[in-house]
Amino acid sequence: MAEYNFLETEKKWQAFWQENESFKAEVDTSKPKFYALDMFPYPSGAGLHVGHPLGYIASDIVSRYKRIKGFNVLHPMGFDAFGLPAEQYAIQTGQHPAITTEENINRYKEQLRNIGFSFDWSKETQTCDPNYYKWTQWIFIQLFNSWYNNDANKAESIDSLVSSFEKNGNTGVNATCDEDTASFSAEDWKGYSEAEQQEILLKYRLTYLSETTVNWCPELGTVLAQDEIKDGYSERGGYPVVKKLMKQWSMRISAYAERLLSGLDKLEWSDPLKEMQRNWIGKSQGTEMTMKVDGHDETITVFTTRIDTVYGVSFLVLAPELELIEKITTPEQKQIVDEYVSVAKNRSERDRMSDVKTVSGAFTGAYAINPFNDEKVPIYIADYVLAGYGTGAVMAVPGGDQRDFDFAKHFDLPILPVYEGMDVSEKADATKEGKIINEGIFKGLNFQEATDTGIKFLEDKDIGSGKINYRIRDAIFARQRYWGEPVPIYFKDGIPYPVAAEDLPIILPEVDKYLPTEDGDPPLGRAENFTYTPTGSSEAYPLELSTMPGWAGSSWYWYRYMDANNGEAFVAEDVISYWKDVDLYIGGTEHATGHLLYSRFWNKVLFDLGFVKVEEPFKKLVNQGMIQGRSNFVYRVKGTNQFVSEGLKKEYDTTPMHVDVSIVSNDILDTEAFKSWRPDLADAEFVLEDGKYKCGYEVEKMSKSKYNVVNPDDIINKYGADTLRMYEMFLGPLEQFKPWNTHGIDGVFKFLKKFWRLFHDGNNNFNVSDEKAKPEELKILHKAIKKLEEDINSLSLNTSVSTMMIAVNELTSLKCNKREVLEGLVIILSPFAPHITEELWELLGHSGGISTATFPNYDESLLVEAAHEYPISINGKVRTKLKFPIDMNPKEIESEALADESVQKWVEGKTPKKVIVVPKRIINIVI
Numbered sequence: 001m002a003e004y005n006f007l008e009t010e011k012k013w014q015a016f017w018q019e020n021e022s023f024k025a026e027v028d029t030s031k032p033k034f035y036a037l038d039m040f041p042y043p044s045g046a047g048l049h050v051g052h053p054l055g056y057i058a059s060d061i062v063s064r065y066k067r068i069k070g071f072n073v074l075h076p077m078g079f080d081a082f083g084l085p086a087e088q089y090a091i092q093t094g095q096h097p098a099i100t101t102e103e104n105i106n107r108y109k110e111q112l113r114n115i116g117f118s119f120d121w122s123k124e125t126q127t128c129d130p131n132y133y134k135w136t137q138w139i140f141i142q143l144f145n146s147w148y149n150n151d152a153n154k155a156e157s158i159d160s161l162v163s164s165f166e167k168n169g170n171t172g173v174n175a176t177c178d179e180d181t182a183s184f185s186a187e188d189w190k191g192y193s194e195a196e197q198q199e200i201l202l203k204y205r206l207t208y209l210s211e212t213t214v215n216w217c218p219e220l221g222t223v224l225a226q227d228e229i230k231d232g233y234s235e236r237g238g239y240p241v242v243k244k245l246m247k248q249w250s251m252r253i254s255a256y257a258e259r260l261l262s263g264l265d266k267l268e269w270s271d272p273l274k275e276m277q278r279n280w281i282g283k284s285q286g287t288e289m290t291m292k293v294d295g296h297d298e299t300i301t302v303f304t305t306r307i308d309t310v311y312g313v314s315f316l317v318l319a320p321e322l323e324l325i326e327k328i329t330t331p332e333q334k335q336i337v338d339e340y341v342s343v344a345k346n347r348s349e350r351d352r353m354s355d356v357k358t359v360s361g362a363f364t365g366a367y368a369i370n371p372f373n374d375e376k377v378p379i380y381i382a383d384y385v386l387a388g389y390g391t392g393a394v395m396a397v398p399g400g401d402q403r404d405f406d407f408a409k410h411f412d413l414p415i416l417p418v419y420e421g422m423d424v425s426e427k428a429d430a431t432k433e434g435k436i437i438n439e440g441i442f443k444g445l446n447f448q449e450a451t452d453t454g455i456k457f458l459e460d461k462d463i464g465s466g467k468i469n470y471r472i473r474d475a476i477f478a479r480q481r482y483w484g485e486p487v488p489i490y491f492k493d494g495i496p497y498p499v500a501a502e503d504l505p506i507i508l509p510e511v512d513k514y515l516p517t518e519d520g521d522p523p524l525g526r527a528e529n530f531t532y533t534p535t536g537s538s539e540a541y542p543l544e545l546s547t548m549p550g551w552a553g554s555s556w557y558w559y560r561y562m563d564a565n566n567g568e569a570f571v572a573e574d575v576i577s578y579w580k581d582v583d584l585y586i587g588g589t590e591h592a593t594g595h596l597l598y599s600r601f602w603n604k605v606l607f608d609l610g611f612v613k614v615e616e617p618f619k620k621l622v623n624q625g626m627i628q629g630r631s632n633f634v635y636r637v638k639g640t641n642q643f644v645s646e647g648l649k650k651e652y653d654t655t656p657m658h659v660d661v662s663i664v665s666n667d668i669l670d671t672e673a674f675k676s677w678r679p680d681l682a683d684a685e686f687v688l689e690d691g692k693y694k695c696g697y698e699v700e701k702m703s704k705s706k707y708n709v710v711n712p713d714d715i716i717n718k719y720g721a722d723t724l725r726m727y728e729m730f731l732g733p734l735e736q737f738k739p740w741n742t743h744g745i746d747g748v749f750k751f752l753k754k755f756w757r758l759f760h761d762g763n764n765n766f767n768v769s770d771e772k773a774k775p776e777e778l779k780i781l782h783k784a785i786k787k788l789e790e791d792i793n794s795l796s797l798n799t800s801v802s803t804m805m806i807a808v809n810e811l812t813s814l815k816c817n818k819r820e821v822l823e824g825l826v827i828i829l830s831p832f833a834p835h836i837t838e839e840l841w842e843l844l845g846h847s848g849g850i851s852t853a854t855f856p857n858y859d860e861s862l863l864v865e866a867a868h869e870y871p872i873s874i875n876g877k878v879r880t881k882l883k884f885p886i887d888m889n890p891k892e893i894e895s896e897a898l899a900d901e902s903v904q905k906w907v908e909g910k911t912p913k914k915v916i917v918v919p920k921r922i923i924n925i926v927i
């Protein structure tokens with residue numbers, strides 16, 4: 001019997017979709033829109049493994065479903081194409097990263113095509129394409145030309161700031177700006193030179209150049225953002241990261257801290273994801289208090305969330321970076337302080353925060369005065385206090401704070417009894433609960449009252465106030481690398497100016513090597529004539545040599561998809577008015593604080609400036625869980641080339657070794673394939689159990705080095721894309737982490753064959769009947785429609801697969817081949833298994849593709865039991881069963897039952913003494 005030929009059919013329909021542009025989405029105001037977005041991939045050299053398409057399959061199912069529910073669906077795909085790996089490869093081989101990137105993209109596209117996604121490829125975007133990054137540069141300039149007005153609580157044009165300065169100087173301006181911005185009058189402003197004015201404006205611009213301490217990765221030759229560093233090492237490559245002072249572009253994301261925080265409340269995102277963003281933003285409500293330094297004019301301002309514990313302060317701690325330290329350190333303490341400062345400087349912020357074991361610091365010799373009780377307390381420096389948070393200075397309360405306690409113990413400092421009569425852990429609990437305050441002016445007050453009283457005390461003396469701090473830092477926006485967007489800025493007398501919009505894009509220039517110059521300039525310093533001549537000028541000015549960071553291109557790409565080929569605007573007005581925002585965004589949690597925060601930030605800026613329609617771009621977001629690898633192991637007897645089967649390994653002294661999962665099937669090793677796997681294994685010997693070599697297994701991250709990577713192409717060749725799609729969903733709930741294991745894939749494969757057979761006779765001839773379907777057949781279909789809709793809407797796609805399996809099994813056992821049922825079944829399965837359903841749809845006599853079909857409505861009335869099967873009891877014994885419609889009246893049931901042949905056989909022509917019909921239960925006949 002010839003069977004369904006998935007390889008041929010899948011190719012046929014993929015070509016059909018491409019030729020007919022079946023999934024091309026254009027503005028169509030007669031239909032409601034649905035925008036399903038996937039996090040676009042970085043096209044790495046390794047290609048896709050089975051874990052990558054998991055989210056794409058889910059969003060494709062939803063997209064295909066929404067399309068046949070009557071929505072106009074935008075479901076695009078593109079590539080986040082700038083990035084380090086292509087550049088590292090370029091450095092090693094001299095090959096231009098554009099070439100590597102293009103090769104990788106083509107491979108990805110081929111792999112994606114094979115899976116049968118309903119992407120609108122006419123809207124493909126690549127962040128490294130000048131037609132795309134022209135607009136990334138344009139957005140950069142919008143940020144450069146804006147400032148954040150705290151009164152209006154939004155970004156505004158820098159021109160409005162300049163006119164305020166001209167009228168009133170900066171005294172009346174309430175802006176988010178650099179800490180060190182001095183105040184000036186209108187007269188001052190007018191008297192400043194052009195260069196001075198521009199220097200001041202840089203302190204306000206939403207993207208600005210400033211001298212900052214950056215995370216510098218010498219090995220990669222670039223600065224890295226907070227989220228690109230893990231435990232002091234670069235996320236890519238794992239190289240050490242150190243602190244370095246550099247002039248850098250930054251983005252003033254801190255201006256948006258509160259809006260980024262409050263905006264989360266309205267989003268349909270998972271709670272853990274929102275929590276990650278909340279923690280990253282790190283809002284903290286506290287008090288700033290300025291303290292005198294004994295015998296100096298200097299003051300120190302501390303930030304505390306517990307002003308109520310101020311009577312327990314027994315010392316102060318400053319971050320080692322503070323400039324003030326030099327001024328207040330006594331000559332006796334100078335050497336020890338200097339030494340400590342130089343050691344602490346080189347530790348990463350993360351190390352310093354997470355280091356709980358070692359207590360270190362140094363005494364400055366100076367004292368500060370606690371304004372609440374006029375007591376003198378010693379001033380220390382220690383690296384557990386961070387320069388970049390709060391004021392970089394803390395009032396230490398060892399009676400309330402664990403790190404202060406550890407520090408006090410180490411340096412033998414007094415631990416004041418803030419909480420009378422409590423031991424340390426009780427105090428810590430009381431502090432956490434924030435309820436026991438019994439000192440000085442706080443006697444008898446609760447936490448909130450004490451806080452308010454403390455703030456009032458400070459305000460009256462003009463030495464402090466309530467203060468909200470955010471942990472989020474402005475984002476460094478430059479990389480000293482080649483393969484990224486050029487920053488559209490040129491320098492005139494050292495002052496940065498934006499390139500005119502009509503002169504964009506600034507094309508990434510050619511260079512002879514992808515390395516820094518001899519002078520330490522970034523690779524763009526090697527380009528010949530990398531300059532800009534503004535219109536009307538005869539002079540060419542040098543352009544910025546840093547490129548944009550990895551997150552630039554991904555911070556707005558969902559808008560470009562709407563109108564990917566527009567040369568006039570980043571997206572046309574009527575197009576953005578229609579598509580507006582993303583209805584469903586699916587992607588990995590690894591982007592929780594990087595991409596998703598930066599995207600929200602840029603979106604808010606563009607919203608404030610009137611370029612986009614909504615403040616939050618991603619209404620609903622789902623994180624697919626990772627598919628983990630299922631690694632296999634063999635066990636080598638130490639020092640030999642002998643390998644012991646898993647069950648026997650205890651009897652030998654062995655070391656486990658990863659083995660390529662492609663030469664293992666159901667944990668049984670193909671020993672011949674193993675010998676030819678690597679030259680050093682050619683003479684391998686095996687100790688078998690039951691004649692087989694059984695491998696061990698472990699669930700780990702899918703990675704090349706663990707030899708557990710499964711390529712979707714292999715699965716497709718063996719089982720087809722429809723099986724791969726359904727199997728990936730069948731593995732478990734979308735959001736869960738789950739190991740890839742092929743044990744169950746046969747079941748899905750067989751299901752599709754069984755589905756095909758419903759439409760065919762034993763000789764594989766198409767055989768569908770136009771006869772009317774029976775109620776029980778319709779019921780199976782309608783039950784499936786109902787369940788499937790509920791499941792797709794809640795993204796419970798693993799249970800949809802089982803629903804379809806049940807329906808197909810039931811229809812198979814009824815031998816149902818009625819068009820009325822099967823047509824509906826084909827349509828509802830089409831989002832999951834688009835190829836086989838397209839083929840059957842065509843066989844059913846339709847043209848134009850199944851994406852033009854309509855998802856059937858389920859009929860509730862068909863779901864209720866239409867008939868009841870009554871046991872017929874004759875003289876107390878159930879003799880037979882009969883079915884009657886449930887709305888039939890008992891009298892009719894009685895006469896029909898008595899007339900039935902099988903009942904007559906038992907009644908033997910007698911007149912029954914009694915007939916009792918219990919509706920929907922039983923019929924009792926007494927003769």
Ligand code: ANZ
Nearest residue numbers: 284303304305306385386389390392394397400401431
């Ligand atoms: C006194 C005190 C007593 C504190 C007490 C805590 C408990 P969050 O909530 O994270 O904002 N702190 C302030 N600036 C710091 C810095 N630059 N580096 C390290 N620690 C710093 O934490 C604020 C609290 O962390 C502040 O409140 C301060 O210690 C410390 F029983 O002041 B607290």
